[in-house]
Amino acid sequence: MSALSRYRVPVGLLVLVVALRPVVAHQWLLGFGQIATSMLIWMLFVAAFNLLFGFTGLLSFGHAMFFGFGMYGVAIAVARLDLPFVVGAVVGVAFAAAFGNLLGRLIVEKGEIYFAMLTLAVGEAVYFVVNRNPLGLTGGSNGISQNALPPWVETFRGQKSVVLPFAEVEWYWVVAVVFLLCMLALWQLLRSPFGRSLVAVRENEGLARAMGMNVDRYKIASFTASGALASIAGVLLEINTQGASIETFGVLTSGDAVLMAVLGGVNYFFGPVAGVFVWQFTAEYLSSFRMLNLPTTELALVSVDVSGVLQHWRFLLGALFVAVVLLSPKDGVWGALRDGVRVAAARFREVRR
Amino acid sequence: MNGNDPSFAREATDAVRGRLGSLTPAAWALLVISLAVLAFAFAVRPGLFVDNAIGGLVYGMILVMIALGLSLILGLMGVVNFAHGALFMLGAYFAYQVVGAMGLSFWAALVVAPVAVGAVGLAMEVTVLRRIYDQDPIIGLLATFGLTLMVQEAVRAVWGAAPLGFDVPRALQGGTDLGVTTVGTFRIFTVLVATVAVVAVYLLISRTDFGLTVRAGVQDDEMTEFLGVDLPLRFTAMFCLGAAIAGLGGVLRAAESGLGTGMGQTFVILAFVVVVVGGVGSLFGSVVSGILIGEATFMTPVVLTALSAATGVAAFDVSGIQGLVPYLVMITVLLVRPRGLFGEEGLME
Numbered sequence: 080m081s082a083l084s085r086y087r088v089p090v091g092l093l094v095l096v097v098a099l100r101p102v103v104a105h106q107w108l109l110g111f112g113q114i115a116t117s118m119l120i121w122m123l124f125v126a127a128f129n130l131l132f133g134f135t136g137l138l139s140f141g142h143a144m145f146f147g148f149g150m151y152g153v154a155i156a157v158a159r160l161d162l163p164f165v166v167g168a169v170v171g172v173a174f175a176a177a178f179g180n181l182l183g184r185l186i187v188e189k190g191e192i193y194f195a196m197l198t199l200a201v202g203e204a205v206y207f208v209v210n211r212n213p214l215g216l217t218g219g220s221n222g223i224s225q226n227a228l229p230p231w232v233e234t235f236r237g238q239k240s241v242v243l244p245f246a247e248v249e250w251y252w253v254v255a256v257v258f259l260l261c262m263l264a265l266w267q268l269l270r271s272p273f274g275r276s277l278v279a280v281r282e283n284e285g286l287a288r289a290m291g292m293n294v295d296r297y298k299i300a301s302f303t304a305s306g307a308l309a310s311i312a313g314v315l316l317e318i319n320t321q322g323a324s325i326e327t328f329g330v331l332t333s334g335d336a337v338l339m340a341v342l343g344g345v346n347y348f349f350g351p352v353a354g355v356f357v358w359q360f361t362a363e364y365l366s367s368f369r370m371l372n373l374p375t376t377e378l379a380l381v382s383v384d385v386s387g388v389l390q391h392w393r394f395l396l397g398a399l400f401v402a403v404v405l406l407s408p409k410d411g412v413w414g415a416l417r418d419g420v421r422v423a424a425a426r427f428r429e430v431r432r
Numbered sequence: 433m434n435g436n437d438p439s440f441a442r443e444a445t446d447a448v449r450g451r452l453g454s455l456t457p458a459a460w461a462l463l464v465i466s467l468a469v470l471a472f473a474f475a476v477r478p479g480l481f482v483d484n485a486i487g488g489l490v491y492g493m494i495l496v497m498i499a500l501g502l503s504l505i506l507g508l509m510g511v512v513n514f515a516h517g518a519l520f521m522l523g524a525y526f527a528y529q530v531v532g533a534m535g536l537s538f539w540a541a542l543v544v545a546p547v548a549v550g551a552v553g554l555a556m557e558v559t560v561l562r563r564i565y566d567q568d569p570i571i572g573l574l575a576t577f578g579l580t581l582m583v584q585e586a587v588r589a590v591w592g593a594a595p596l597g598f599d600v601p602r603a604l605q606g607g608t609d610l611g612v613t614t615v616g617t618f619r620i621f622t623v624l625v626a627t628v629a630v631v632a633v634y635l636l637i638s639r640t641d642f643g644l645t646v647r648a649g650v651q652d653d654e655m656t657e658f659l660g661v662d663l664p665l666r667f668t669a670m671f672c673l674g675a676a677i678a679g680l681g682g683v684l685r686a687a688e689s690g691l692g693t694g695m696g697q698t699f700v701i702l703a704f705v706v707v708v709v710g711g712v713g714s715l716f717g718s719v720v721s722g723i724l725i726g727e728a729t730f731m732t733p734v735v736l737t738a739l740s741a742a743t744g745v746a747a748f749d750v751s752g753i754q755g756l757v758p759y760l761v762m763i764t765v766l767l768v769r770p771r772g773l774f775g776e777e778g779l780m781e
Contacts, residue, residue, distance in 0.1 A: 138570050185763075189770065192512055192569045196704045197766070203701050204759035330697060334577065341574060391589045397581030404575045405563055 088266045088348055095352065096255040103360070116251050118359050119258045120315045121339070125351035126265060127308035128336040133345030134269060135301040136281030137187070138195040141202025143332035145306040147209065147323075148175040149313025154223040154323035155216050164229035168314045172307055179306030183299035199330065206328040217323075224322035232318055239318070254315055261311055266348065268304065277301055338400055344411030353413040358396065365392040470731065473738040479613040484730040490619045490688070492726020493626035496719050497681030498699055499706035500633060501674025503718040506707065508650055508670055509565050511572035515556060517700025518583035519675045523549045523682025524691040525591055532598035538687065539601065542625075545683045546676040552583075553675025557668050565667075580696070588693055597690035622684045629677055630719060636673075637715075646670060705762045711775020721773055729757045 083090065099119070104112035128142045152171015156162040186197045212219035228234070231242045232250070239250035268274050279287045280297050288294050317323055326332065335358075343354020403411055410418075474481045498520050505513045526545035530536050556579055564572045599605075604621050607614035637643035648656045649663045657663055685695070706725055710717030733754050765772065 138573070185767070189766075192573065193708070195570070195573055196512070196708060197762075199701055200705050200708075200759050200762060204756055207755045207759075330701070334581075337574070337577065338581070391585050394582050394585035394589070397578050397585060400581065401560060401575055401578035404571060404578060405560065408571050408574065 089263060091349065092259055092262050092266075096259060099356075100251060112251075114359060114363055116254050116319055117316075118355055119251075119254050120312050120319060121355045121359065122352045123258050123261055123315070124309050124312035125336050125339045125343075125355050126262060126348075127305050127312060129340045129345055129351045130265060130269070130277075130308065131301055131305040132337070132340055133347075133350065134274065134281060135277045135298060136191065136284075137298060137302065138191060138337070139198040139302075139305075139333070140195045140330075140337065141198035141200075141205070141333050142305075142309055142336050143328055143330070144202045144205045145175045145179065145309035146313040146316065146332060147205070147328040148172075148178065148306075149310030150317040150323045150327055151209070151217060151223070151313075152310070153229075153314050153317040154227045157229050158223050158225060158227040158322075159216055164231075171314060172310045175310030175313075176303050176307040180299060180303040183302035187298040187302065188295050199333070202328070202333055203330060206325070206330070209328050210325055217325075220325050222322060222324035224324075227322035228318065234321070250318070254319070257311070257315060261308055265308065269348065273297075273300070338396070341408065342396075342400055342403055342411055344409070344413035344415075346409045347411075347413045347417070350411055350413045353416070354411060357412050361396060362392055365395070469735050469739070472742070473731075473735045476738040476741065477734075481734055482610060482613045483615070484734045485727065486615050486619055486623075488727035488730030489723065490622050490726070491729060492723035493623050494681050494685050495699070495702055495706050495726055496722030497626055497629060497684075498678050498703040499710070499718040499722050500630060500715065501678045502700075502703050503707050503710070503712070503715055504633075504670055504674045507713045507715070508646065509561070509667055510569055511561060511564065511576070512569055512704075513561075513674075514573055514576040514700060515579040515583065516576075516674070516678055516703065517696035517698075518580040519549050519553055519696075520678040520682040520685075520699055521587065521691070521693070521696030522552055522583060523679025524686035524695065525587055525596075525682075526679070527683040527686055528591070528596050528598050528691060532596065537601065538599075538604075542680070542683060546679040549679025549682070550672040550676035553672050554668065556675075557671040561671065562664065562668075580700075584693060584696065593693050595690055595692040598687065600687045616688075618688055622688065625680070625684060629680060633673070633677065634715070642666070642669075702758055705758045707772075709762050709765045709772055711772025714772070714774040717772060717774030725758045725761055728761055729754050732757050 096119070100112040100115040103115050103118070124142075124146055127145075128139065131137050131139050131142075149168070149171040152174060153164060153167040156167025156170065157164055182198075182201060186194055186201075189197065209217045210219055217223070233240050233242055233247075241248050241250060241253050269277075276287070276292060276297055279290075279292065280294050284294055287297075313327070316327070339354035339358045340351050341354070342357060343352065344350030347353075407414065498516060501519075502513060502516050505511055505516070523545050526548045527538075527541040530541040530544050531538050556576075560575055560579060561572070564575055600618055604618045606617055608617050608620060637646065645656065645661045645663075646666050648659075649661065649666060653663055682691075682695075685691075685699075702725070706722045707718055709725065710719070710721030736753065
């Protein structure tokens with residue numbers, strides 16, 4: 080039991096990866112499993128964002144740029160320069176880390192509100208540069224969609240698979256392995272002395288400084304690591320969407336990361352995971368919902384066409400988000416779930432006694 | 433948030449004098465060089481120069497109208513109101529509803545739209561913002577971000593995502609001759625309306641009892657309430673005022689350039705840039721930096737084109753640089769003077 084509780088994060092991640100697709104694809108839920116892949120990618124991206132926001136206390140409103148760096152790194156290398164995929168991925172991730180580091184040095188000491196606004200403005204500036212199609216590399220507003228897949232990815236009827244020398248592996252499992260590796264690295268990072276120091280910075284910056292910690296250095300390191308992880312998610316997204324699109328760099332992408340993280344619960348390791356699941360699942364579920372049949376689908380007495388209302392699901396999720404921020408900004412869905420489980424367990428114990 | 437007395441004229445002259453006195457030789461050199469380059473660009477093509485100078489002024493005044501409300505709310509209540517861009521956009525769409533859809537006069541829209549936006553601001557303040565004044569500023573940013581999302585989706589639901597536009601009255605169409613060039617009459621009208629709005633806010637805050645009690649509340653809210661001032665009421669009124677000015681800006685912007693669902697987001701980011709460059713907590717700084725950024729955005733291409741034509745170096749003529757200019761200005765200002773042009777040290781840090 081102690082081993083299970085000690086390793087509950089790796090076990091939880093493993094269960095997530097194995098169970099996500101069958102659960103989502105169940106006919107009572109969505110009925111199709113393709114979205115599970117993009118969910119995993121987004122989970123990695125939002126978890127990277129949350130390393131900075133939830134565990135260091137810095138709100139970045141421009142995290143989409145790191146997502147985009149990874150994506151465009153691969154797309155430019157494969158589609159424009161005929162370089163191997165690995166070169167593009169490494170350059171993209173390295174560029175994201177370097178950019179995060181330099182930007183961090185410039186703005187990390189400015190206080191949290193300034194940090195949020197500055198990342199927002201820098202993200203917007205990056206969007207602008209990419210949109211101008213410098214040197215004909217980024218494709219401007221069209222993005223990169225021609226020949227943007229590396230040769231070892233095969234597409235058959237919308238299903239992607241990766242051809243390895245010895246076998247052919249479904250794309251979902253490749254994403255799952257990368258996701259697991261990155262999330263485990265993140266978990267190790269967070270429970271290391273370094274990760275504890277980040278939490279100390281978040282909780283009480285003045286105290287951390289008084290204890291002799293170089294607070295700015297920790298923040299810069301966190302920004303760098305977060306940017307690098309986010310760009311790895313971007314690399315995966317490039318293959319998943321078969322190219323790079325300018326929307327990835329947009330302020331809406333950054334905003335979505337903030338929304339999902341807060342919705343899930345920024346104080347928990349699994350918060351971003353829960354947030355992405357709730358957000359994307361709700362979005363898909365509501366926008367595929369057409370007729371509300373009461374009481375059941377087979378025995379419909381009242382049928383209401385709700386597609387007109389539900390296609391504006393962003394309004395509902397925005398309202399939910401505002402409510403979460405007002406009621407408990409740090410706990411979110413995952414925190415509520417934990418509390419619920421804890422209360423239920425206590426009651427169960429009482430009943431058994 | 434103490435000590436940010438938002439008064440202009442007296443403080444402004446002092447601030448400018450102090451700023452000029454404390455310039456380093458490098459800054460002087462920069463000033464002289466940029467003036468020389470501007471004069472050169474004027475000499476090359478005076479018509480284009482004046483055109484862009486007025487364009488920059490109009491753009492700058494729109495930015496000022498958003499940044500003013502943002503700066504007011506930030507200075508008074510310590511909330512970074514992300515939803516301010518959404519209010520700006522709502523002003524534009526309300527004006528479209530009045531003029532384009534209902535066929536009423538533009539003059540009616542000029543009054544109705546800001547009032548309606550003020551009412552939306554009132555609803556936001558009472559339901560959401562009032563709960564977060566005492567909390568971490570990040571909470572305010574997040575909550576207003578959620579509000580932005582709701583407003584944007586509501587606008588998309590009611591008016592659709594396609595770009596729209598409406599006509600201005602005949603009196604404001606056409607151009608006014610300024611000697612070297614002809615300038616659209618509506619642009620001059622925009623500058624006039626914006627100036628009136630800014631001066632009115634200044635007078636309200638610096639010359640009336642209402643403004644006095646608001647300023648007192650910013651200094652020491654507890655003591656002010658002991659003296660019998662209803663502070664929540666005043667904060668609500670200030671929020672409404674900020675929202676209405678942003679709405680007015682939206683009306684003016686939409687009449688000239690049309691409206692779309694992305695305009696709020698674009699402008700709120702630029703307004704953040706304006707507030708950061710001007711210095712958080714200084715209304716005067718917001719006005720100066722708004723005009724500065726508007727002018728910089730429009731003058732940079734003119735200057736670069738003139739330079740590249742004169743020197744024959746094509747590399748000077750960077751097309752599309754203007755969208756990047758506000759951010760370049762901001763990064764430069766933050767590197768040289770982190771608190772902004774007229775900001776106080778230590779505020780919001």
